[in-house]
Amino acid sequence: MMVVLEQYKKQLDLCDTQLVSLLEQRLEIIENIMEYKKKEGISILQSEREKQVRKLVRTQLNKPKFKDEIFDIYRSIIENSKKIQAKTLFQDNIYMIGFMGCGKSTISNYLSKMLALEVIDMDSYLTQKEGMSVNQIFEKYGEQYWRNLETNLIISMKDYQNKVISCGGGVPMREINIEEMKKNGKVILLTADPETILARVKNDNSRPLLRGKKNTKDIKELMDIRRPKYEAAADIVVNTDNRSIHEIAEEIVYQLTHFNDTMTEA
Ligand code: S3P
Numbered sequence: 001m002m003v004v005l006e007q008y009k010k011q012l013d014l015c016d017t018q019l020v021s022l023l024e025q026r027l028e029i030i031e032n033i034m035e036y037k038k039k040e041g042i043s044i045l046q047s048e049r050e051k052q053v054r055k056l057v058r059t060q061l062n063k064p065k066f067k068d069e070i071f072d073i074y075r076s077i078i079e080n081s082k083k084i085q086a087k088t089l090f091q092d093n094i095y096m097i098g099f100m101g102c103g104k105s106t107i108s109n110y111l112s113k114m115l116a117l118e119v120i121d122m123d124s125y126l127t128q129k130e131g132m133s134v135n136q137i138f139e140k141y142g143e144q145y146w147r148n149l150e151t152n153l154i155i156s157m158k159d160y161q162n163k164v165i166s167c168g169g170g171v172p173m174r175e176i177n178i179e180e181m182k183k184n185g186k187v188i189l190l191t192a193d194p195e196t197i198l199a200r201v202k203n204d205n206s207r208p209l210l211r212g213k214k215n216t217k218d219i220k221e222l223m224d225i226r227r228p229k230y231e232a233a234a235d236i237v238v239n240t241d242n243r244s245i246h247e248i249a250e251e252i253v254y255q256l257t258h259f260n261d262t263m264t265e266a
Contacts, residue, residue: 023077026077026081027080027081027084030081030084030085030088031084031088034084034085034088034089035088038088038089038257038258041254043250043254044085044089044250044253044254044257045114045115045246045249045250045253047114047246050078053074053078054071054074057070057071057074079116080116082114082115082116083115083116083117085115086115086116086117086162087162089115089253089256089257090162090186090256090257090259091161091162092161092162092184092185092186093157093160093161093162093163093164093165093181093184093185093186094108094111094117094163094164094165094185094186094188094252094256095165095167095181095185095186095187095188096108096164096165096166096167096188096190097167097169097171097172097187097188097189097190097230097233097234098169098189098190098191098192098230099169099191099192099197099219099222099223099226099230100169100197100201100207100209100210101192101196101197101198101200101201101204102169102190102191102192102197102240103190103192103200103240103245103248104166104167104169104190105121105123105166106245107190107240107245107248107249107252108121108164108165108166109166110245110246110249111164111249111252111253112164114249115253117162117163117164118162118163118164119163119164119165119166120157120160120163120164120165120166121166122150122153122165122166122167122168122171123166123168125153126146126149126150126153126168129149130149133206134146134206134207134208135205135206135208137149138208139208143208146170147170147173147174150167150168150170150171150174150177151174151176151177151180154171154176154177154180154181155180157180157184158180158183158184159184160184161184165181165185167181169209169226170209172187172226172229172230172233173226173229178232178233181233186235186236186256186259187233187234187235187236188234188235188236188237188238188252188255188256189230189231189233189234189236189237189238190238190239190240190248191237191238191239191240191241192239192240192241193241194216194219194220194223195216196240196241196242197219197223198214198215198216198219201214202214209222235259236252236255236256236259238251238252238255
């Protein structure tokens, strides 16, 4: 009986040896694809790819009884392939900055999904930690208290790598925040016209600084005050007017992957 068990174990060992080797091959192919796409300027993010892989796996299944397990294993393989993609592209953090309603959270979440990067939404993180909404924090403790929370959070992220950080709109107004972000990341500025911003924020009352200012004139005024700081902080600027989430994310990834090339040419 022991002999039979030993034989099964040997078969498993053989399977694992083959699996490890195949997984290494798969991840290496991903690296090669990324390098090739980078070199040729081919679009990097593929929203359809996951579906194609699932389809292939489904058609290749010989034993349907293991379908759920195989799909589960593939979910993990795809997640890890995405992580390899992200690592091949850049090691830095991505700090998303810009005016309220410019799409920082939406784009950060999309990038996080496409490249399996962890996302930190500063507003959500801080409001959860404080157990209060931004409005409540501003009312109870004042704006400076909020700004200090933001600075402390930025400083506490100094050892982070390969994360997407969606900053609150006021973060770049403090010099120290920008200095900290530059130490371990690239700063992406998302821009939009006041009209676009108004359309995106008009039904949302979560922002104390926009209370009673939901019109293009006031939005433009505040934008004009902030623009110089935003632009000075930005490594990369991406406009979001009339563009899809995918297009915006794709441009960010393109610019990030070619950031060092541009620096060398300059
Ligand atoms: C602010 C922007 C908000 C939030 C707070 C202050 C700002 O974040 O941090 O209401 O000063 O621009 P979003 O830009 O994510 O809306």
